[in-house]
Amino acid sequence: MEITTQPEDLIHQIDSWKEEVNEVREEVQLMRERLEQIALSVAPEEVMKSVEHFENRLLRQREVADEMFHDIKQFAKSQSDHPQTVIHDDRPVCDYETLQRRMEIFQKLFIELKEDFNHFMMNEV
Structure with a gap:
């Protein structure tokens, strides 16, 4: 089964992906700020281990x-240099x-x- 994507649809998809990635970046920053508040507090060792664990995961996510x-x-740049209709089927x-x-x-x-x-x-802090 083939699905044809027109260049305009492809541009919309690319813009949507960029927006979503930027939203993830913003959320990761907010989560890191929340962890920083916990790290600066006097929390049990087990909580601090979890803070470090999430700091590492958030760093990797970023x-x-x-x-x-x-x-x-x-x-997107490669598509703008050579605009074309992209055809999708079972192979890449x-x-x-x-x-x-x-x-x-x-x-x-x-x-x-x-x-x-x-x-x-919710459960540890």
């Missing part, structure tokens, strides 16, 4: 967000499907991180 944003920009066509799969994984992992973080904040 790195992945930066990589995704860069790759999305590079893909261009880098669109790869980028789309990476974005889906990025979204899934961030949702899991956010749920874990919120659980920690």
Whole structure:
């Protein structure tokens, strides 16, 4: 089964991905600020271990967000240099499907991180 994506739809998708990655960056920054408040407090050692664990996860999430944003920009640039209709089928066509799969994984992992973080904040602090 083939699905054809017109250049205008592709531009909209790219812009949507960029916006979502920026929103993740902002949320990660807010989570890091909340952790910093806990780190500056007098908290039990177990809580501090969890704070360090989440600091590491948030740092990595930010790195992945930066990589995704860069790759999305590079893909957008390649499309603007050579605008074309992208055809999707069962095999990868261009880098669109790869980028789309990476974005889906990025979204899934961030949702899991956010749920874990919120659980920690509600139960441990």
